[in-house]
Amino acid sequence: MEHTVHRILAESGLPLHGFCPFSAVEDRLLPCRGRDRLWEVFPPEAPAKTVIAALFPYRFPDEKTPSGLPGENGRENLSRYARVPDYHLAAGAVLKQAAGRLAETFPGERFLPFIDSSPIPEVRTAALAGLGVVGEHGLLIHPEYGSWVFIGTITTSLALGGSVPGQPPHCPRCGRCAAVCPGDCLGFPSAGRETCLSAITQKKGELTPGEADQIRRSGMAGGCDFRQEACPRNRGIRTDPHPCFDGRYERTLTGESLQDLQGKAYGWRGKKVLLRNLSLIDGKGG
Ligand code: B12
Numbered sequence: 001m002e003h004t005v006h007r008i009l010a011e012s013g014l015p016l017h018g019f020c021p022f023s024a025v026e027d028r029l030l031p032c033r034g035r036d037r038l039w040e041v042f043p044p045e046a047p048a049k050t051v052i053a054a055l056f057p058y059r060f061p062d063e064k065t066p067s068g069l070p071g072e073n074g075r076e077n078l079s080r081y082a083r084v085p086d087y088h089l090a091a092g093a094v095l096k097q098a099a100g101r102l103a104e105t106f107p108g109e110r111f112l113p114f115i116d117s118s119p120i121p122e123v124r125t126a127a128l129a130g131l132g133v134v135g136e137h138g139l140l141i142h143p144e145y146g147s148w149v150f151i152g153t154i155t156t157s158l159a160l161g162g163s164v165p166g167q168p169p170h171c172p173r174c175g176r177c178a179a180v181c182p183g184d185c186l187g188f189p190s191a192g193r194e195t196c197l198s199a200i201t202q203k204k205g206e207l208t209p210g211e212a213d214q215i216r217r218s219g220m221a222g223g224c225d226f227r228q229e230a231c232p233r234n235r236g237i238r239t240d241p242h243p244c245f246d247g248r249y250e251r252t253l254t255g256e257s258l259q260d261l262q263g264k265a266y267g268w269r270g271k272k273v274l275l276r277n278l279s280l281i282d283g284k285g286g
Contacts, residue, residue: 002160008105009054012098013243016055018129019160022048028121035119038155041112049159051120053129056091058084059148060249061239077281078253079198079223080148082266087150089263090244091115095152106158115152122151133170137177137227143169146234169233177227182218197224201277202269212280221253221277222266253278
């Protein structure tokens with residue numbers, strides 16, 4: 001059975017996958033709307049057995065500039081997750097299609113895909129599925145793609161086991177991520193909710209003067225990659241993104257990008273938040 005599942009996942013565009021027992025994450029489910037859906041599909045009398053975790057690499061090669069220096073073509077104010085087409089849609093569609101194929105092949109079994117807006121604690125699940133280690137920065141580090149991977153899951157009633165791909169790299173706990181973190185968020189995310197720059201760039205409503213200053217100093221309009229850029233485990237890694245991103249890539253958020261926020265991961269908090277960030281970076285805001 002595992003063999004068939006591996007084959008279907010690979011054929012569906014999910015070669016990077018692993019299995020985590022549902023019981024290992026059951027008591028750590030995150031509060032969100034998806035949690036009700038999960039209990040609906042997997043009631044106590046017919047529980048889930050496994051969470052299939054799958055990775056979507058999203059790191060594009062850095063653009064070559066005439067001098068070879070990065071960033072010369074214009075200021076990069078978007079973190080890497082925000083540069084690719086919205087992963088909730090792009091990767092979500094791949095997961096949905098894979099779940100559909102699995103359901104056809106295993107009639108009577110249930111398969112429920114989620115990504116990000118998910119009751120499944122994805123970092124922990126992927127680590128337990130053997131896909132990498134949790135770094136000091138709190139993110140999953142894959143042996144070949146580093147931490148530049150999104151995590152999606154398919155929860156299922158199938159009992160699957162026995163897949164621990166590759167030997168994961170260890171996190172050296174060198175402290176470089178913590179040293180460069182603009183929000184000084186030791187122990188992200190649990191300890192860094194208030195000061196995390198990624199969260200501040202997404203915050204609606206009034207910013208405190210300190211928060212506005214963080215955006216101004218960092219120059220970031222959507223998300224934050226300081227910790228990941230500093231990570232030695234992100235050097236020399238693969239930069240072939242998942243085909244679901246269609247080779248599309250947007251390095252810099254401009255006033256023009258705001259005209260159409262459809263299909264952009266950074267757009268979910270609305271135009272006003274992004275305009276505020278841009279005007280802080282340009283030195284015009286608050
Ligand atoms: C909410 C959220 C945020 C919030 C955080 C608010 C908060 N929770 O305090 C905000 C908006 C700030 C955020 C930011 C980012 N996020 Co976010 N976020 C999430 C989300 C939806 C839930 C995270 C959460 O609260 N988990 C609960 C906590 C308790 O769990 P945890 O973080 O996994 O921590 C546990 C593990 O680390 C575990 N653990 C620690 N060591 C070990 C060792 C082992 C062996 C094991 C098994 C477990 C383990 O113990 C911790 C406690 O249980 C997840 C998706 C999801 N459904 O999981 C994405 C997710 C974690 N985010 C993701 C990303 C990419 C980001 C950003 C990098 C985006 C960006 N560039 O700005 C930033 C990170 C910024 C930074 N500073 O590095 C990715 C991470 C991918 C990866 N490679 O790990 C996820 C998985 C989304 C996805 N589908 O890909 N995020």
